[in-house]
Amino acid sequence: MPYRAPVEDYQFIFDHVVGLAQVTATDRFSETTPDLTSAILSEAGRMCEEVLHPLQRNGDLHPAHLENGVVRTSPGFAEGYRAIAEGGWVSIGADPAHGGMGLPMTLTTAVNEMMSAACLSLQLNPLMTQGQIEALEHHASDAIKDIYLPRLVSGEWCGTMNLTEAQAGSDVGALRSKANPNGDGTYAITGQKIFISWGDNDFAENVCHLVLARLPDGKPGTKGISLFIVPKYIPDENGAPGRANDLSVVSLEHKMGLHGSPTCVMQYDGATGWLVGEEHDGMRAMFTMMNNARLGVGGQGIGAAEGALQHALAYAQERKQGRSPVENGTGTIIDHADVRRMLTTMKAETYAARSIALACAVAIDMQTATGAADWAARAAFLTPIAKAFGTDTGIAVSDLGVQVHGGMGYIEETGAAQYLRDVRVTAIYEGTNGIQAMDFTARKLMDGGEAAHALIDEIEAQAEGARAKLPELAEPVWQASETLREGLDWMLGQSDLTQRFAGAVPFLRAFARVLGGHYHLAAAIAEGGDGPRTRLARFYITRLLPEHEGLLAHATAGADDLYALSPEDLSA
Incomplete structure (x- = not known):
């Protein structure tokens, strides 16, 4: 399709x-x-x-495959x-x-x-x-x-990011890769990295790896890590790919999805590398790319949602099943209420996630253009929401896409299941969505909630302005923002981060839910309160936005009941 x-x-x-x-x-x-x-x-x-x-x-x-040490x-x-x-x-x-x-x-x-x-x-x-x-x-x-x-800019060469090691998943500071000075300004990089997306290919002249490793005097933990550029082929005096470096692809992972994207185990055996940034400051340099990469991964989820939506909608408009329940219907399954519910949910969620991601991107651009602290704070605050909600949306919408197809969604030939299999990893890589939520309720609230309150103020101001013309849409959004503010205040009142972390995921999702209502309301306002975007906004605000209350109840329940259950209780 x-x-x-x-x-x-x-x-x-x-x-x-x-x-x-x-x-x-x-x-x-x-x-x-x-x-x-x-x-x-x-x-x-x-x-x-x-x-x-x-x-x-x-x-x-x-799928991509390994042939004589080269990824095909x-x-x-x-x-x-x-x-x-x-x-x-x-x-x-x-x-x-x-x-x-x-x-x-x-x-x-x-x-x-x-x-x-x-x-x-x-x-x-x-x-x-x-x-x-x-x-x-x-x-x-x-x-x-x-x-x-x-x-790299021209695309002649490709780049990768090498963080993860087998014994150090999300705990990057536990890495064992070493970097020893060669005495000529270069370093010998030794170690093994796993989960390296596109660690090799057969179409670029060179593949350049950014590798985290520890110098001999590097302290334990993340503060002792340095960053190095380690190319597959060492550039000659003219910058052209020269001799092969001492690195190799050990194997490719057999994955649930993304079969066309080779996920490599990389081995470095004294490979020549060059320091990027300052010694022992590798994590700061790496996070420069990781923060915007998290927005990019959120966009991957939204893209998968869009693809799954279009795929399911095309199928629903072709598939005939039973008698149409509506007068002058199409005669296809899109006439049925539950199919219409699923497709409308898919579209409403995709729009909400896309708007959040683009709002985050605008904040990044304004920070870049102006250097203003408030834009920097907004960009940082929206990044974990864009990543987590974007990828969660991709998974949920792709899952609904399979359901719209019915039994044929479970048959690989239709292609519906591929969206779900491919997108599933996006909630895991570039920082799991649980880690995004923990960051959201900890670091992103270190300003005393200033960035969060500023966003909620904007949501309320827009809703206030729309009350006269669109009261049935504006009022629920205003009320939701007030409930969200109460949840935020609860989070800020918890000095024990474990209490916050127990509800971090639902709190992030509640914030995304309310932002989604805000952006749907903006669409209805721009459309003048009458049209397809207004009708979509009404669906979201009526049927999906109310979820924020249950999410906030979960978010503010604390951690005591979680830890009251012992591992033995869970296995009983």
């Missing part, structure tokens, strides 16, 4: 919901005109529809990657000094989401490179920038 890029939805959200105009009004992004924005969305959308989406099933049916990619992926690179889609936001477009993160987020909807396995490759470009722009020496950035 074909994929259609939702260009009109992005444009509407830019113009009426998240305020892209305030970004393009800054000196930093003043060249991002409406015509340019429209052209970027249209051209990227066409590439996703015509080039990437036809590769979606290839990656699933013909799925049929058509080399051509698909070439279209991404030649179109400049790897480097939308990269510095023009090294060949990038220098466009806002908001546009990067939209394009990445479209690519995710079209072919998530392949999209993961440029997402990794984008993160590496960002880390090098902020932390690398000029010599490293001059060699690596132009080639």
